[in-house]
Structures are given as structure tokens and as C-alpha cells.
Amino acid sequence: MSEKITPKGMKTRLRIIDSSIKLIHEKGIENVTLSDICSASGIAQGTFYHHFKSMxxxxxxxxxxxxxxxxxxxxxxxxxxxxxxxxxxxxxxxxxxxxxxxxxxxxxxxxxxxxxxxxxxxxxxxxxxxxxxxxxxxxxxxxxxxxxxxxxxxxxxxxxxxxxxxxxxxxxxxxxxxxxxxxxxxxxxxxxxxx
Missing domain, CATH: 1.10.357.10 (Tetracycline Repressor, domain 2)
Structure with missing residues (x-):
């Protein structure tokens, strides 16, 4: 991401990261889906892709x-x-x-x-x-x-x-x-x- 991140955007990024880490610990990385991450983070898939290209x-x-x-x-x-x-x-x-x-x-x-x-x-x-x-x-x-x-x-x-x-x-x-x-x-x- 090359654009400036707003405080709200940073909170979303951190929530995605924290949710991902938690899910990986619970399910194993091979069992975590994009849908799992989005659901746990309370975001839509488009929001995920706004912040990250991939896992x-x-x-x-x-x-x-x-x-x-x-x-x-x-x-x-x-x-x-x-x-x-x-x-x-x-x-x-x-x-x-x-x-x-x-x-x-x-x-x-x-x-x-x-x-x-x-x-x-x-x-x-x-x-x-x-x-x-x-x-x-x-x-x-x-x-x-x-x-x-x-x-x-x-x-x-x-x-x-x-x-x-x-x-x-x-x-x-x-x-x-x-x-x-x-x-x-x-x-x-x-x-x-x-x-």
C-alpha cells in the first residue's frame, strides 16, 4: 500500500492481522480462508483487498x-x-x-x-x-x-x-x-x- 493510511484504516489493518494470527493458531494456516478472516475481522472481502493483496x-x-x-x-x-x-x-x-x-x-x-x-x-x-x-x-x-x-x-x-x-x-x-x-x-x- 502506497497511499497514506488513516487512523480508521490502521485500526482495520490491525484487526485483520490480529484476527488472522488468532485463526491461524486455532485452525492452522492451511485451514484458514479469506472468508474466515473477513468474518472474524468484521469486514467485507473488498476491504481485505484494499489493505492486503493476499495472505x-x-x-x-x-x-x-x-x-x-x-x-x-x-x-x-x-x-x-x-x-x-x-x-x-x-x-x-x-x-x-x-x-x-x-x-x-x-x-x-x-x-x-x-x-x-x-x-x-x-x-x-x-x-x-x-x-x-x-x-x-x-x-x-x-x-x-x-x-x-x-x-x-x-x-x-x-x-x-x-x-x-x-x-x-x-x-x-x-x-x-x-x-x-x-x-x-x-x-x-x-x-x-x-x-
């Missing part, structure tokens, strides 16, 4: 909003120790995975792995790499984090581990939280950051 648009909006929230979180932590910033940013990211649930996360990865290729959707909408890189660089300058490798190397390790842990979590039949999976895998890498 994929809802998924992109979910991660775009998370990206804005993570950026705001980072901006609110000025003056905070880099190690605390890293901990809080990762906790927020883990929370987003859990809030979305396995179905939505797997569909976002489906979008990312689309056959036609193109730029990374996740990197465009969810700026986790630049935010992590910013924290690591700051920590290297203050001496909180190791300078043995450059910040991009550490950032790549962390983001790769997050993705790997999310795949394990999605494939698991366990009810274990994403935070548990991620913390178990991230702990050794975070220790590598220590000087």
Missing part, C-alpha cells in the same frame, strides 16, 4: 511491525550496556517467534525461499542483522565484546543460529517454547562474544 501481505505486515518494534526497542536503550541490549533484543525476537507460532514462522520462511528469488524479504522488513551488528560494534568499542573477529562475523553466527534453532523448533512435535530452543543454541555463541 502473504499479512505475513509481511507482521514482520514489518516487529521490525519497527525492535528498532524502537533499540532506540529506547540508549546508554544501556551492549550486553544488556543484546539480551533484550534477542528476548524480543524470541517473543516474536512464539507469538507468531510455528505455522506463521514457517510461512514467512516459505516467502523467503520463494523459487523466483529476489532480495531477502526478512532483511527488508525485519532489521535484525543491522540491529545486532550495531550492538556488537558498540560492545567491541566499549570492550564488552571480543574484537577477535569483526562484528559482521559475530552477527552472521548469531543470525545463522537463530534461523537454525527456528527450523528445529518448527519441525519439533514438542510444545517447548522457541525461547528454550534458541537460548540453548545461542548460549555458546554469546560466550564467544565475551572478551
Amino acid at each position: 502473504d501481505g499479512i505475513l509481511l505486515e507482521i514482520i514489518r511491525r516487529e521490525g519497527e518494534e525492535m528498532t524502537a526497542l533499540m532506540n529506547s536503550m540508549e546508554g544501556t550496556a551492549p550486553s544488556v541490549k543484546l539480551e533484550k533484543l534477542l528476548a524480543a525476537l524470541y517473543h516474536y517467534y512464539e507469538r507468531k507460532g510455528k505455522d506463521i514462522v514457517s510461512q514467512i520462511y516459505r516467502l523467503e525461499l520463494r523459487p523466483e528469488g529476489g532480495p531477502s524479504i526478512i532483511e527488508e522488513y525485519l532489521p535484525i542483522r543491522p540491529l545486532l551488528n550495531r550492538i556488537i560494534l558498540e560492545g567491541q568499542k566499549t570492550g564488552d565484546f571480543s574484537r577477535e573477529e569483526d562484528s559482521d562475523f559475530y552477527c552472521s553466527l548469531l543470525t545463522s543460529q537463530i534461523i537454525f534453532q527456528s527450523f528445529l523448533w518448527i519441525r519439533s512435535s514438542s510444545d517447548e517454547s522457541f525461547s528454550s530452543y534458541a537460548r540453548r543454541g545461542m548460549s555458546p555463541l554469546i560466550k564467544l562474544l565475551k572478551p
Whole structure:
């Protein structure tokens, strides 16, 4: 959507997104129809298409909003120790995975792995790499984090581990939280950051 969204339009968009997430959690993404979303949101199908081209648009909006929230979180932590910033940013990211649930996360990865290729959707909408890189660089300058490798190397390790842990979590039949999976895998890498 390139046009300016009115406050009423934003409320409608948020209602559509929230209804979609709830329905996906209840029924599974493959069982949610456009009619279900419209009914749960109290809108007509034309209203849905005014706000989103497809279900994929809802998924992109979910991660775009998370990206804005993570950026705001980072901006609110000025003056905070880099190690605390890293901990809080990762906790927020883990929370987003859990809030979305396995179905939505797997569909976002489906979008990312689309056959036609193109730029990374996740990197465009969810700026986790630049935010992590910013924290690591700051920590290297203050001496909180190791300078043995450059910040991009550490950032790549962390983001790769997050993705790997999310795949394990999605494939698991366990009810274990994403935070548990991620913390178990991230702990050794975070220790590598220590000087």
C-alpha cells in the first residue's frame, strides 16, 4: 500500500492481522480462508483487498511491525550496556517467534525461499542483522565484546543460529517454547562474544 493510511484504516489493518494470527493458531494456516478472516475481522472481502493483496501481505505486515518494534526497542536503550541490549533484543525476537507460532514462522520462511528469488524479504522488513551488528560494534568499542573477529562475523553466527534453532523448533512435535530452543543454541555463541 502506497497511499497514506488513516487512523480508521490502521485500526482495520490491525484487526485483520490480529484476527488472522488468532485463526491461524486455532485452525492452522492451511485451514484458514479469506472468508474466515473477513468474518472474524468484521469486514467485507473488498476491504481485505484494499489493505492486503493476499495472505502473504499479512505475513509481511507482521514482520514489518516487529521490525519497527525492535528498532524502537533499540532506540529506547540508549546508554544501556551492549550486553544488556543484546539480551533484550534477542528476548524480543524470541517473543516474536512464539507469538507468531510455528505455522506463521514457517510461512514467512516459505516467502523467503520463494523459487523466483529476489532480495531477502526478512532483511527488508525485519532489521535484525543491522540491529545486532550495531550492538556488537558498540560492545567491541566499549570492550564488552571480543574484537577477535569483526562484528559482521559475530552477527552472521548469531543470525545463522537463530534461523537454525527456528527450523528445529518448527519441525519439533514438542510444545517447548522457541525461547528454550534458541537460548540453548545461542548460549555458546554469546560466550564467544565475551572478551
